[in-house]
Amino acid sequence: MGRKRRNYDGARRNGAGNVRRKQQERGADSLPRKKPVTLRTIADELNLTVHTVSKALRGLPGMSEATRKAVVERARELGYLTKEQEAGMTAERIPRIHAKPRRFAMLLGGDVPFLRQQLEGLQVRLHELGHTLVPLFVPRPLFEGGPLDEWLERSGMDYMDGLFLTTGLSERLETALLQLPQPKVLINYPPDLAEVDSVIWDVEYAVHRSVKALRDQGHSRILYVGNIEQQRGFRLRWLAFASAMRQAGQEPPDPDEHVTVATEDRARWMEKLRSRLDSGRYTAVLSTIPGQSEWVYAAAASLGLNVPDDLSVVGMEHEELPQLSELSRPVLLTREAGERAAELMLRRIANPLLPFEHVRLKGPFLQGGSIRRLRR
Numbered sequence: 001m002g003r004k005r006r007n008y009d010g011a012r013r014n015g016a017g018n019v020r021r022k023q024q025e026r027g028a029d030s031l032p033r034k035k036p037v038t039l040r041t042i043a044d045e046l047n048l049t050v051h052t053v054s055k056a057l058r059g060l061p062g063m064s065e066a067t068r069k070a071v072v073e074r075a076r077e078l079g080y081l082t083k084e085q086e087a088g089m090t091a092e093r094i095p096r097i098h099a100k101p102r103r104f105a106m107l108l109g110g111d112v113p114f115l116r117q118q119l120e121g122l123q124v125r126l127h128e129l130g131h132t133l134v135p136l137f138v139p140r141p142l143f144e145g146g147p148l149d150e151w152l153e154r155s156g157m158d159y160m161d162g163l164f165l166t167t168g169l170s171e172r173l174e175t176a177l178l179q180l181p182q183p184k185v186l187i188n189y190p191p192d193l194a195e196v197d198s199v200i201w202d203v204e205y206a207v208h209r210s211v212k213a214l215r216d217q218g219h220s221r222i223l224y225v226g227n228i229e230q231q232r233g234f235r236l237r238w239l240a241f242a243s244a245m246r247q248a249g250q251e252p253p254d255p256d257e258h259v260t261v262a263t264e265d266r267a268r269w270m271e272k273l274r275s276r277l278d279s280g281r282y283t284a285v286l287s288t289i290p291g292q293s294e295w296v297y298a299a300a301a302s303l304g305l306n307v308p309d310d311l312s313v314v315g316m317e318h319e320e321l322p323q324l325s326e327l328s329r330p331v332l333l334t335r336e337a338g339e340r341a342a343e344l345m346l347r348r349i350a351n352p353l354l355p356f357e358h359v360r361l362k363g364p365f366l367q368g369g370s371i372r373r374l375r376r
Helices: 002-030 039-046 050-057 065-078 083-091 113-128 140-144 148-154 171-177 203-216 232-247 266-278 293-302 334-350
Strands: 103-108 132-137 162-166 184-187 197-201 222-225 284-287 312-315 358-361
Touching: 039 050, 039 065, 050 065, 103 113, 113 132, 113 162, 113 334, 140 171, 162 171, 162 334, 184 334, 197 203, 197 334, 203 232, 203 284, 203 312, 222 232, 222 266, 266 293, 284 293, 293 312, 334 358
Parallel strands: 103 132, 103 162, 162 184, 184 197, 197 358, 222 284, 284 312
Antiparallel strands: none
């Protein structure tokens, strides 16, 4: 009797377990399954046709830039990739979201608009791929040789899977950071002998496009405005300007004849700018450092010069300035540089033996209303 009772109890327990499993299976089947994201999903959300969405994601013409931007942003938010995008990631050996979640640090030398744009691009792209970004502001004393090791330890640098080094860090600090063992991506022009992946918006190309835009409108007497010493990118801008002018058949420009000093002494800088504009030798200005275009306009206005009737201006700004909405400018792809930096980092981690890459992003030229055509 005891043996039968034990068999009965065991059968009852097994039966109850089977019932629970079936209930769980029915419950799992009853849960709403996430529908795959398709072109139709995006089209319905944005009240567009599937054809328009498909063209927008493939970069084809036939819609406004605002529509294209809305489609691309919504596709990214939903995690949708075209077959071409998936093939591109595979070809570039960039691991997808199922890879191990990682934590990265972005080292910043200040809080200025273009760094915020880089940060946004990095955060968006890393988040899409399942990773985390920590922005770290580097104390100014470290720029000139302060106790770096202590700061790195306090910042938890040993626990980071990789580092993004931005423009604005001193070259001395950058050199020290490049010696750290973690994988690194430099969002800047790299030093000549640096073994590091890097990406930058191509300022040399932007200068050449700017000079061409002015020369196409008859301007050959172009005043260069911008520091040519403080950073590698500043030096490369001036070299590009000299190259563009030589290619146009003009004599190599003399830095002393242009406004190439730093802006720390704003009064002295403005005095030199006003002197050059007042000389009557120049019909156009190429302002090469972000944030300077407003000062060029102010200096011209103080002399009674009107843009563009009396003076044509091209400004290399990182974004459209609301107060100078008509400014002609080359597009500097700062946010896109952040996105590309994320991809380079993940590619490096997944493929540590691949050759280092330097990526230059070339943007279009926006022809605004600040260039007047000269009569020949």
